[in-house]
Amino acid sequence: MLFRSGADAANYAVPTSITGADGKINPITPTASGVATVANKTYDGLSTATLTSSPTLTSGVITGDVVNLVTTATFADKNVAYVTGTSNVTSKSVNLSSTLTGADALNYNLPSGLATTSTATITPKTLNVVFTGVDKVYNQSAAASVLTADDRVDGDQLTVNFASTNFADANVARDTNGVVISKSIPIGSVTLGGTDNGNYLLAATPATISAKITPAPITQINGITVNDKTYDGNTTASILSTANPVFKGVLGADSLSVGGTLTATFSDKNAGTNKTVTISGLELAGPSSSNYTLTNTTSIALANVNRLTLAVSGLGVSDKVYDASTLATITGTASFDKAVSGDVVGIDSSVLSAS
Secondary structure, eight states: OOOOOSTTGGGOOOOSOOOOOOOOOOOBOOEEEOOOEEOOEEOOSOOBOOEEEOOEEEEOOOTTOOOEEEEEEEESSSSOEEOTTSSOEEOEEEEEEEEEESTTGGGBOOOTTOOOEEEEOEEOEEEOEEEEEEOEEOOSOOBOEEEEEEOOOTTOOOEEEEOOOBOSSSSOOBOTTSOBOOEEEEOOOEEEESTTGGGEEEOOOOSEEEEOEEOEEEOEEEOOEEOOEEOOSSOEEOEEEOSSOEEETOOTTOOOEEESOOEEEESSSSOEEEEEEEEEOOEEESTTGGGEEESOOOEEEEEEEEOOOOOEEEEEEOOOOOOSSOOBOEEEEEEETTOOTTOOOOOOGGGOOBO
8 A cells, every 4th residue: 555755745646556566575495404314224126215314494484384394315226235346235325305395385495405415225135045846757867856936026137046956866765665755955056146136145045955756657567478278167367477568658778577466367257269368466576666656557468268178978879770871869868077067068959969
């Protein structure tokens, strides 16, 4: 608002206000005290940093105004820093950023002299590696497979390197009861590789782990021979030879033989040629048998059941008067002295003749 003044002011009329004049309100620059300090941390794959203390506004803020000084910290990168040419961890640069917040923040400048950098240390993360031996089927090789798992930060490029591993030998291990048991796999020197390996410290690793070599399957035994026999009214058969068996699934020069208490049975009791004989009770024997398991304990062979020749008695021929023919009359009742008990055997009288 405008007011008149001066000795002659009463002679004049003036407006109460004018427009078109410009002016500005300059922000206040408050003062701050305190230092931003940054906490050391263990590597976590992030560049974020945590402040343990930060500067605060101490004067220059008008009573009732809402304004705060906020400082944030960020490492230059996510990685552990080392003294050049050594394995000694050292501190690294941390970038500091300060801003004013609050309803009245736009009316204030940042205090002068605020630090823009600090230092702190990122220490390596301890990497725990779990080694797991992989069971395998016997294949005449002592080579072993080992899987690894660890607690690395997701996305990190890291490799766990160790010497190639082998079982002590290629054979299946069994306890005194013949049950398959695990075998030792030595773990050699373990090292870390990959672009992020400098951010980790390897925890202690085991000297050995274990896994099983399981028996390879033998799915069939062929080549066992069976004796022919003369019909005896039952299906029992007898083994002729197990000297030349064929084992389906045996590897290389491994040596197997036929074991077990064998029984052989014809498909039925009747006479015939090339009849099927089932052999059961098969087991594996021989120097390499502990490395295999027999999945089929029966085998098939062929043999003959020959007919039984019978001796006939009890028949005779009646005397006759010459009648110019060779025909004769049969007398008596036929019997068979070698017939199998229970078998029904007779002579068809309709075709019986004598001459």
